[in-house]
Amino acid sequence: MYVQSANRYKRSIPITTHPTIVWFRDDLRAADNPALYKAGLRAAPVICVYIREKVNSLRPLGGAANWWLHHSLKSLSSTLSSHDVRLVLKTGDPLEILSKMAGNIGADHVMWNRRYAPDEIDIDQKIKFALKGQGLHVESFNANLLNEPWEIKTGSDKPYKVFTPYWRACRPQSAPLDNGYEPSFKNQTELNVTSENLADWNLDPENPDWAEGFSEYWNPGETGAREQLEEFLGHGIDGYKDNRDVPAQPATSFLSPYLRFGEISPKQIWRTLDDRFGDNFSVDAEKFLAEIGWREFSKTLLFYADDLSEKNWKDEFDSFPWRDDPQGFKAWTQGQTGYPLVDAGMRQLWQKGWMHNRVRMVTASFLIKHLMINWREGEKWFWDTLVDADAASNPASWQWVAGSGADASPFFRIFNPIIQSEKFDPDGDYIRRFVPELKDVPKKHIHAPWAAPKDVLEQAGVTLGETYPKPIVDHKFARERALSAYKAMRS
Numbered sequence: 001m002y003v004q005s006a007n008r009y010k011r012s013i014p015i016t017t018h019p020t021i022v023w024f025r026d027d028l029r030a031a032d033n034p035a036l037y038k039a040g041l042r043a044a045p046v047i048c049v050y051i052r053e054k055v056n057s058l059r060p061l062g063g064a065a066n067w068w069l070h071h072s073l074k075s076l077s078s079t080l081s082s083h084d085v086r087l088v089l090k091t092g093d094p095l096e097i098l099s100k101m102a103g104n105i106g107a108d109h110v111m112w113n114r115r116y117a118p119d120e121i122d123i124d125q126k127i128k129f130a131l132k133g134q135g136l137h138v139e140s141f142n143a144n145l146l147n148e149p150w151e152i153k154t155g156s157d158k159p160y161k162v163f164t165p166y167w168r169a170c171r172p173q174s175a176p177l178d179n180g181y182e183p184s185f186k187n188q189t190e191l192n193v194t195s196e197n198l199a200d201w202n203l204d205p206e207n208p209d210w211a212e213g214f215s216e217y218w219n220p221g222e223t224g225a226r227e228q229l230e231e232f233l234g235h236g237i238d239g240y241k242d243n244r245d246v247p248a249q250p251a252t253s254f255l256s257p258y259l260r261f262g263e264i265s266p267k268q269i270w271r272t273l274d275d276r277f278g279d280n281f282s283v284d285a286e287k288f289l290a291e292i293g294w295r296e297f298s299k300t301l302l303f304y305a306d307d308l309s310e311k312n313w314k315d316e317f318d319s320f321p322w323r324d325d326p327q328g329f330k331a332w333t334q335g336q337t338g339y340p341l342v343d344a345g346m347r348q349l350w351q352k353g354w355m356h357n358r359v360r361m362v363t364a365s366f367l368i369k370h371l372m373i374n375w376r377e378g379e380k381w382f383w384d385t386l387v388d389a390d391a392a393s394n395p396a397s398w399q400w401v402a403g404s405g406a407d408a409s410p411f412f413r414i415f416n417p418i419i420q421s422e423k424f425d426p427d428g429d430y431i432r433r434f435v436p437e438l439k440d441v442p443k444k445h446i447h448a449p450w451a452a453p454k455d456v457l458e459q460a461g462v463t464l465g466e467t468y469p470k471p472i473v474d475h476k477f478a479r480e481r482a483l484s485a486y487k488a489m490r491s
């Protein structure tokens, strides 16, 4: 239970040196945290704050991400306590909170690490301006990217729109040679600041506890992140390039939620890879790093986009004739489409708050192209159910699948969910794990059970339409319908 001993901080102690406030956001770690490190260097008392921001323009976190945040804040609070630094929790308008807190404790510095959504930048700029106007020193840093979005430009000084040249441009110049920013703190004194209680934020669901199974899979916080990276380097990275597409294997790093909440930084990851591979990155390590590059590319798109989760990056998609299909949407969210790979993915998402990348592409494609439901609906569902739900990677990836995004997969490339299943889950192991009602269907038929002979289904205990759904839409019909809609949009 997270309970701050508020009384400990109530005694007012004369402040000899003005304290520094560190405002935590998407950087929930102590190591390699430039704002925290720089605050420590001042050798004046440091107090940290996490604010549940009540600002209309900000997109509220989804349910699964809230679960993660709860556990991550607990972990951060305990790490900071071990340095004798306190994490205070507040709810409300960040400017009011920071300004009042600084006034109350006589702080003269406020520090934070940057974030990149246009609305967040807007808020931060206004706060910086206002606090400076109050005579405070405000400093911000890059904690979560290899390169700031504005640093990587084409020869004609424009942002990149295509990933490969983008990555070529920033990969060689971005080796993170700086120190590990291990923080240390001197002259900590007790400051009179009250904290809200994390339990009162109700981020961890109780009735019903739909996230019950999450802690089996995840250990939010910076220790969990480091352990996950070590695990990956020990067991996953060799063969990553080929195996990363096989959802039945634990072949990827599972670092996405840790990166999302800044419990580990891409620079820490790169340095660890450097220690392991030196100048000779294996093809697997290079591929893994390029995926981190996709994360950076998405942040760049977010930085320059008007509204990535609402507006088509390519505006020709504004006239796409999306269908209204609440039943189809419900079947998709519940993993009841009748397409086993799609259903396995959607159920993995619900159970684990995470889905394998290949299957994210297949399930998203199914919603957009087979059901012709607006990509924004799918993006919102993922936003609510992913522990790694990210303001850049989620909409950018949905737009990539839809064809409306930057460097996107063309709309007419429609994934066949049966072929994808045969190719990437050939033995049906992934399907059996998440769709147990098909566990006894032989691998030859598990990808398209509706086409299996009657006796095979009988032997496997499957009655289509009763124990497992019939396909909610025919693949060939859906493909043709999507292609004609696309043609109509372009004409």
Ligand SMILES: Cc1cc2nc3c(=O)[nH]c(=O)nc-3n(C[C@H](O)[C@H](O)[C@H](O)COP(=O)(O)OP(=O)(O)OC[C@H]3O[C@@H](n4cnc5c(N)ncnc54)[C@H](O)[C@@H]3O)c2cc1C
Residues within 6 Å of the ligand: 244, 252, 253, 254, 255, 256, 257, 259, 260, 288, 291, 292, 293, 294, 295, 296, 298, 355, 356, 357, 358, 360, 361, 364, 382, 386, 388, 389, 390, 391, 393, 394, 395, 397, 398, 401
């Ligand atoms: C429709 C859709 C929605 C997605 N939504 C999100 C999201 O909200 N948050 C998110 O972090 N990723 C998202 N992704 C990208 C990707 O699926 C996940 O990052 C990846 O599956 C996470 O697993 P991992 O950490 O084991 O990945 P690894 O394969 O181990 O990759 C390492 C890291 O690289 C980054 N990364 C990998 N692939 C991508 C990618 N295609 N785009 C951007 N970054 C990538 C992630 O930070 C990841 O942790 C989405 C992809 C699709 C197709």
